[in-house]
Amino acid sequence: MTDTIRYECTGHIARLTLNNPAQHNALGQEQLSAIQSALVAVQGDEQVRVLIITGEGDKTFCAGASLQQLGSGSLSGDAFQETTDLIAELSIPTICAISGNVYGGGAELALSCDFRVGIAGSKLRVPAAAIGLCYPVSGVNRFVERLGVSAAKRMLLAAEEMPAQTLLEIGFLDYLVQPAALKDTVDRLAASIAALAPLSVRAMKKIIQQSAAGTLDRAFAQGLAAECMESQDLQEGFRARQEKREPRFQGR
Known part of the structure; x- marks a missing residue:
């Protein structure tokens, strides 16, 4: 597994960390393949009851698919969708610890999880329309399914930049905490679910x-x-x- 993706498991709780803060935790083919391998391991381990997904660094949780690789043709949107589908289809609960700002497909990555914990001062934007992209169809469906038509339109059609408080109000975030409290909050939630x-x-x-x-x-x-x-x-x-x-x- 690439060192830009870390996977570890302690007891009933597994943790998947996007570990490429210098590139805003953007996901290229190498990272997506590593995530998929980790998800297969999670699904095959009967001891794992909860998966936490988070990002290294305090600036950006995830910038989505690598625009450089998308532009060069070395990465297809399908590879990203396959990954988010695998997360959404996991049989165990998943928690996204959103450690910073969220851009592009990073929003869908978070929406693929069952619970999302964000930090005060962060923001989200999906700039597909500002670039000239139509967001992948299955991804658009996930935005609508998880957030409803109105919020999906704000995010995708208007490419609106949303602060953390707005994300809490529209249901993108389930919990909003101060940055210093993120890890403890997520760990407590994971431990509580794992005990059920x-x-x-x-x-x-x-x-x-x-x-x-x-x-x-x-x-x-x-x-x-x-x-x-x-x-x-x-x-x-x-x-x-x-x-x-x-x-x-x-x-x-």
């Missing part, structure tokens, strides 16, 4: 995803709910309540 029943969390994430996309398969969703009802984790949850202790879920 994995089968329940994964089942409800899948059902929410299908509902948001308008593709809810009720029979499939009922099957997921039934698996949770029959799980050892449910019995552990009941016992923990009776014994007034924290549950120890095993994902079974």
Whole structure:
């Protein structure tokens, strides 16, 4: 894996770090391939219950796909979309720790995660229309699906630069904190989610995803709910309540 992408796992929490601050954590083919490899590892590791995605440096979280490589033809928009699709389709919850400003496809990368924690003083802009690009179709769909038509128009059609407070108000951010509190806030959120029943969390994430996309398969969703009802984790949850202790879920 390239040193511009770091992947590490501690206990039930994995962390993927964009580590190229000199280039505003822009993502070229090498970085996208490394991210995809890490995501495959995450999906194949039953011990991982939460993935944190963040960026090194305090100036820019991510500037999206490398404009230099896009312009030269050495990178296609499809490669970036494949990566964001893999993030969005992960069965476990994902948290984006937005460590600085967000530009271009960095916004979609963040939107591919389930939770977004941003910092005061940061800003976001998707300048596709200012460059002459039409943002990729599946990406436009993700903006609309996650934020709604009005916010998507502001970001894409008007290429509006939005401060962190506006991002919180339109639902792009779930949490807004001071820069010094970002890591602790994200770590606490990840630990809290990792302590929950994995089968329940994964089942409800899948059902929410299908509902948001308008593709809810009720029979499939009922099957997921039934698996949770029959799980050892449910019995552990009941016992923990009776014994007034924290549950120890095993994902079974």
